[in-house]
Amino acid sequence: MTPLDSVTTSELIAQKLRHDILSGKLKPLQPLRQDEIAAQMGVSKIPTREALVQLKTEGLVVLHQNRGAVVAEFSPADVTEIYDMRAALETLALERAIPNMSKADFVRAEGLIEIMDDERDALKWSELNWEFHAMLYRPAHMPRLLEHIRMLHSNVARYVVHYLTSVDYHAEAQRQHRLILQLCRDGNIAQATPQLAAHLTQAGKKIARFLKDEG
Amino acid sequence: MTPLDSVTTSELIAQKLRHDILSGKLKPLQPLRQDEIAAQMGVSKIPTREALVQLKTEGLVVLHQNRGAVVAEFSPADVTEIYDMRAALETLALERAIPNMSKADFVRAEGLIEIMDDERDALKWSELNWEFHAMLYRPAHMPRLLEHIRMLHSNVARYVVHYLTSVDYHAEAQRQHRLILQLCRDGNIAQATPQLAAHLTQAGKKIARFLKDEG
DNA sequence: ATTCGTATAAACGTATACGATTATACACAA
DNA sequence: TTGTGTATAATCGTATACGTTTATACGAAT
Numbered sequence: 119m120t121p122l123d124s125v126t127t128s129e130l131i132a133q134k135l136r137h138d139i140l141s142g143k144l145k146p147l148q149p150l151r152q153d154e155i156a157a158q159m160g161v162s163k164i165p166t167r168e169a170l171v172q173l174k175t176e177g178l179v180v181l182h183q184n185r186g187a188v189v190a191e192f193s194p195a196d197v198t199e200i201y202d203m204r205a206a207l208e209t210l211a212l213e214r215a216i217p218n219m220s221k222a223d224f225v226r227a228e229g230l231i232e233i234m235d236d237e238r239d240a241l242k243w244s245e246l247n248w249e250f251h252a253m254l255y256r257p258a259h260m261p262r263l264l265e266h267i268r269m270l271h272s273n274v275a276r277y278v279v280h281y282l283t284s285v286d287y288h289a290e291a292q293r294q295h296r297l298i299l300q301l302c303r304d305g306n307i308a309q310a311t312p313q314l315a316a317h318l319t320q321a322g323k324k325i326a327r328f329l330k331d332e333g
Numbered sequence: 334m335t336p337l338d339s340v341t342t343s344e345l346i347a348q349k350l351r352h353d354i355l356s357g358k359l360k361p362l363q364p365l366r367q368d369e370i371a372a373q374m375g376v377s378k379i380p381t382r383e384a385l386v387q388l389k390t391e392g393l394v395v396l397h398q399n400r401g402a403v404v405a406e407f408s409p410a411d412v413t414e415i416y417d418m419r420a421a422l423e424t425l426a427l428e429r430a431i432p433n434m435s436k437a438d439f440v441r442a443e444g445l446i447e448i449m450d451d452e453r454d455a456l457k458w459s460e461l462n463w464e465f466h467a468m469l470y471r472p473a474h475m476p477r478l479l480e481h482i483r484m485l486h487s488n489v490a491r492y493v494v495h496y497l498t499s500v501d502y503h504a505e506a507q508r509q510h511r512l513i514l515q516l517c518r519d520g521n522i523a524q525a526t527p528q529l530a531a532h533l534t535q536a537g538k539k540i541a542r543f544l545k546d547e548g
Numbered sequence: 549a550t551t552c553g554t555a556t557a558a559a560c561g562t563a564t565a566c567g568a569t570t571a572t573a574c575a576c577a578a
Numbered sequence: 579t580t581g582t583g584t585a586t587a588a589t590c591g592t593a594t595a596c597g598t599t600t601a602t603a604c605g606a607a608t
Contacts (some may be wrong), residue, residue: 151588161562162562165561167590168386171386172390177392183590184591185338185589202475203425206425207421209421210418210421212569263414263417266481306601315488342592343592366558368560378560379592379593380591398599
């Protein structure tokens with residue numbers, strides 16, 4: 119809007135909607151009306167529409183022809199599918215990253231784990247969790263791969279937050295994080311990747327079951 | 334435009350642009366001007382913009398703030414990265430699909446291979462090649478996974494077509510296709526998935542090297 | 549000659565406006 | 579009461595219009 123915003127209005131709206139969806143403020147199947155969002159943000163519908171197109175391809179909203187957009191809902195089967203994809207892609211990323219990891223990477227990863235020990239807010243913990251994983255994968259120097267993983271992660275982040283607020287999974291997750299990090303330090307690709315895969319598919323199953331149980 | 338088109342104008346434009354990019358009619362780094370495209374299609378800029386946003390997230394175009402869109406260019410490193418991702422995701426899909434394959438699936442897959450034997454047009458061959466691979470993965474019943482694979486495939490399709498018009502890779506690819514299909518018939522997941530991975534990474538390396546050599 | 553600044557044109561991003569589609573409410577008939 | 583048709587409102591999708599940003603051409607200064 120103002121001449122100084124170096125980022126486009128569409129992207130600002132997409133960021134806000136993304137945040138509201140991931141934090142749970144906007145719930146699955148909730149309709150997202152263009153006029154309403156535009157008015158609330160003080161802009162017109164057009165950047166709003168472009169933001170919705172963006173979020174559609176990210177998998178966070180679903181668009182129906184002439185019937186508007188709703189927040190995407192994921193079935194338990196969808197969640198396990200996404201975690202299976204994550205396991206496939208993240209093991210690839212880790213495998214390629216380990217040979218390139220530096221001492222500084224290990225220090226920062228360890229620092230993140232320690233911060234996570236004390237973080238009680240589920241949403242913030244989830245963000246730190248992503249940052250930890252991303253740190254493990256960045257040394258692979260595969261930007262497209264990282265972006266795909268980020269999108270998959272953000273697809274299930276809502277459910278992770280929801281799960282974490284009900285069940286205390288932190289301790290077990292942290293134990294696995296420390297184990298994986300140690301295997302990275304050792305340069306032990308052969309054990310690190312299956313450990314990561316197990317970490318992810320286990321989490322996926324837990325969350326899918328949780329979703330199923332609560333109906 | 335007319336009241337009868339059941340698909341949105343944005344999607345029509347996206348389809349046309351996608352086709353023109355994949356077929357090589359629009360070349361890497363070529364600018365895509367909104368006004369020009371809109372005038373050429375006889376519509377306004379707005380659906381054109383939405384189509385470009387869509388194609389951006391598919392990785393086929395790159396958008397620069399206030400400087401418009403260009404057809405995405407992939408470096409050799411990008412191509413190998415995408416093939417590595419494909420190998421990871423497609424082996425997952427195949428592994429989950431094999432237990433669900435039916436006799437009809439095998440018949441149709443074999444039919445596709447035979448059609449491909451006689452197809453000389455590189456673009457059409459590439460489309461048939463995708464159809465063959467998709468057929469192997471559909472029984473997995475993982476729609477999100479299939480969609481991700483489709484996007485990755487379309488990202489490199491241009492370069493595959495380019496490669497195929499210069500180098501005769503058909504015979505070797507067909508041999509590998511027949512081998513993989515036979516392993517699927519046998520229900521031999523343990524051999525089918527590494528064979529598929531080899532098929533893909535080999536193709537990726539060949540195409541990346543080809544790109545590098547021709548500058 | 550090269551560099552810098554300015555004017556002009558081209559292209560982008562968004563607000564407004566309007567026709568088309570879908571949902572909702574209500575009357576009427578079975 | 580229940581179902582069906584129609585009128586009305588709400589919402590979507592796109593064209594037009596306009597201000598802003600970026601690129602290009604040209605002239606002045608070093």
